Amino acid sequence: xxxxxxxxxxxxxxxxxxxxxxxxxxxxxxxxxxxxxxxxxxxxxxxxxxxxxxxxxxxxxxxxxxxxxxxxxxxxxxxxxxxxxxxxxxxxxxxxxxxxxxxxxxxxxxxxxxxxxxxxxxxxxxxxxxxxxx
Amino acid sequence: xxxxxxxxxxxxxxxxxxxxxxxxxxxxxxxxxxxxxxxxxxxxxxxxxxxxxxxxxxxxxxxxxxxxxxxxxxxxxxxxxxxxxxxxxxxxxxxxxxxxxxxxxxxxxxxxxxxxxxxxxxxxxxxxxxxxxx
DNA sequence: AGTTATGCAACCGCTAAAGTTACGGATGTC
DNA sequence: GACATCCGTAACTTTAGCGGTTGCATAACT
Numbered sequence: 001x002x003x004x005x006x007x008x009x010x011x012x013x014x015x016x017x018x019x020x021x022x023x024x025x026x027x028x029x030x031x032x033x034x035x036x037x038x039x040x041x042x043x044x045x046x047x048x049x050x051x052x053x054x055x056x057x058x059x060x061x062x063x064x065x066x067x068x069x070x071x072x073x074x075x076x077x078x079x080x081x082x083x084x085x086x087x088x089x090x091x092x093x094x095x096x097x098x099x100x101x102x103x104x105x106x107x108x109x110x111x112x113x114x115x116x117x118x119x120x121x122x123x124x125x126x127x128x129x130x131x132x133x134x
Numbered sequence: 135x136x137x138x139x140x141x142x143x144x145x146x147x148x149x150x151x152x153x154x155x156x157x158x159x160x161x162x163x164x165x166x167x168x169x170x171x172x173x174x175x176x177x178x179x180x181x182x183x184x185x186x187x188x189x190x191x192x193x194x195x196x197x198x199x200x201x202x203x204x205x206x207x208x209x210x211x212x213x214x215x216x217x218x219x220x221x222x223x224x225x226x227x228x229x230x231x232x233x234x235x236x237x238x239x240x241x242x243x244x245x246x247x248x249x250x251x252x253x254x255x256x257x258x259x260x261x262x263x264x265x266x267x268x
Numbered sequence: 269a270g271t272t273a274t275g276c277a278a279c280c281g282c283t284a285a286a287g288t289t290a291c292g293g294a295t296g297t298c
Numbered sequence: 299g300a301c302a303t304c305c306g307t308a309a310c311t312t313t314a315g316c317g318g319t320t321g322c323a324t325a326a327c328t
Contacts, residue, residue, distance in 0.1 A: 005317075011242070015234050026273065033232075037318055042274065059326025062273040075242070086221055086246070087253075098167075100149050104265050108145065108209070112220075115253045119221075122245045131238050139286075160304065171287055176305065192305045193295025 004086075006044050009034055010078050011128070013045065014053070018070030018128045024063040044082070051081030069129075076124035087116040138220075140178050143168055144212050145262070147179065148187070152204035152262045158197035178216070185215035203263075210258035221250040 013030050017023070027038040027045070034041070045064055048054045055067045066073070079086075147164055151157070161172040161179070168175070179198055182188045189201045200207070213220075 008239075011238055012232075012235050015238050019234075028273090038274095039276090039319070040317060042276090043317095046275080056274060057326080058272090058274045058324070060272045061327065062325080064274095087249075098146075100153075100266060101146050104145055104149050105142075107260060107265060111209075111253070111256045114256065115221075115249060118252060119245070119249045122248065123242075126241060131241060132234060162304080172304095173288070173307090174286065176307090177286095180306080190305060191295080192293070192303090194303045195296060196294080196304045198305095 006082055006084065007079060007086075009036065009041070009044050010048060010082060011075065011131075013041075014048070014066070014070075014073065014078060014128045015131045017064075017066050018073075018132060021066050021070055024057070024061065024065050026063040030064070047083075048078065048081050051077065053077060053081055071127050071129045073128045074124045075126050075128065075131075076120045078128070079123050080120065085116060087112050087119060139170075140216055140218065141213060141220075143170065143175070143178050144182060144216060145209065145265075147175075148182070148200070148204075148207065148212060148262045149265045151198075151200050152207075152266060155200050155204055158191070158195065158199050160197040164198070181217075182212065182215050185211065187211060187215055205261050205263045207262045208258045209260050209262065209265075210254045212262070213254065213257050219250060221246050221253060 012034060016033070017025065027041040030045075031038040031041045045054055045056070049056055049067075053067055053073055054064055056062070056064050146168060150167070151159065161175040164179075165172040165175045179188055179190070183190055183201075187201055187207055188198055190196070190198050
């Protein structure tokens, strides 16, 4: 795949699930549709389960299901569940001896923080249920 | 180093140069201060030269110098010169057969576009000269 | 018991980026 | 002109992250 593939996979899968929320899907089915591997799917969806967006069941007739109504799951929820910030915050954290570097880092970081918040706010305006209708 | 290191290196170096704009600095000096390698410095600063932010001179007493007044160089100029977008735009561009994926991609991309513009706008509000005084 | 799922750990292979070495070209100093 | 200094660039090595893969334990249903 490519950069961003985890988020793409997660959003894509949840958007599909929003279509028939009660249907159980296996990682194999999902992987096939997404053109990837069941283990990769489980890795990504596992994060979403930790965040309370999905539930999974083992065994025969097991699989994945939405943990809430699709109207109550926003793109921001998914984004945050994967905790991979797209706005790369420059985590040097080495407290460099150089005061200019320090001032610079502070400045840039504050802008990035703001941008990140902005991104999350915008993503939270769309639910995975809405995506289908766009 | 780490992710974002090119931008960090570029901003850090220019901020220093803003302090004494007429001083010539060699890639060796810069690399030593930044804790990296002269070739890496030349690679990064080369981008800035292409963008018209720096000039370089070969030979004895050669080196790097600001191409304009530091007040006229903004953080956005530097960011754009390196053309490495921090807000990763999901360039799948495979026109997948799945309409949901298509709708999703469109939605997310438009948000990311907006965020990217927002970032540039914010970065353009600070010049490398101002950083020193923060 | 047998089948079908997830959960998880270990490993392979690819890719992107920094780091490194090497050499050519330019520009000064002697 | 010989030499030192510095950039420009290409080629290679190293490192880190990630998708992909395999294997096995666990759980649940028939």
